[in-house]
Amino acid sequence: MNSDIIIKLENVHVSFWQNNVGVYSLKDLITQRKSPFKSKTIINDISFEVKRGESLGIVGRNGSGKSTLLRTIAGIIKPKAGIVTVNGTFAPILAIGAGLEQELTGYENITLLLSLYGIPRKNTNAVANIREFSELSDEALRMPVKQYSSGMVARLAFSISLANDSDILIIDEVLAVGDQGFQIKCVEKIRQIKNQGKTILFVSHFPDGVRDICDNAILLEQGEITHRGLAADICEQYKMLF
Ligand SMILES: Nc1ncnc2c1ncn2[C@@H]1O[C@H](COP(=O)(O)OP(=O)(O)OP(=O)(O)O)[C@@H](O)[C@H]1O
Ligand SMILES: [Mg+2]
16 A cells, blocks of 8 residues: 555445334244345445555444444444455544443543543553643542533543554544533644644544544445545535535
8 A cells, every 4th residue: 555545444334233014023024934034235335545644534424334444444344345444543432421431430440541542550651641631630530430411521532542652543523522712722632732743533423523623534325435525525515515
């Protein structure tokens, strides 16, 4: 793969097994000779490349396949067909709170995730940076994450992921539940990360954020790319869906 290209998808298909409507009982199963499950295509023949240092926005209606696409790129979902090549390391913020342990406190989650990122637990700077960016109080960080509001979870998850110094930042709807102050701060931080030359994949329902952060974008509809181009143009296409 050309070294300028950091992510490449070639004819990627993803499907999931889902309940087969109309098969409710053993009798249905025998008389209708239908399987209780059917395969549903979620990502349909998607190909694109992301250049090193590019920020790509991914927009589309609920259920159009955006998170599935990110999970496939992150290697969490195996495509049914096609090839995904990633030529770098990534810090995925795939869903708000993904990777956080509910029973552990904020501090315990920080320690756990920092050790997974290979950052020594004695690195108090890393902990202080997370605490500062999240704006969570010492008291809040001593509480189990299961007691957090969704905004607090978003603050903790996003702040921890900033400690992961990787080539690619994968962000799925991180702005959705934070309050306005935190949203502005996140957009500013993501812009800084972009200016450091990192590659960003940014899923969001907020066209302004996509336009602000991304160079290019794709619009997904029912698992297919219907439009691709400059982020500003694709945001206009996205708005026309509603
Ligand atoms: N693990 C799964 N098993 C079965 N179906 C799934 C699974 N994950 C997602 N789907 C289905 O895949 C489709 C796309 O879901 P996905 O979460 O990728 O959409 P999305 O574009 O991220 O939506 P949203 O804007 O609501 O976050 C949906 O129809 C969903 O029901
Ligand atoms: Mg999603």
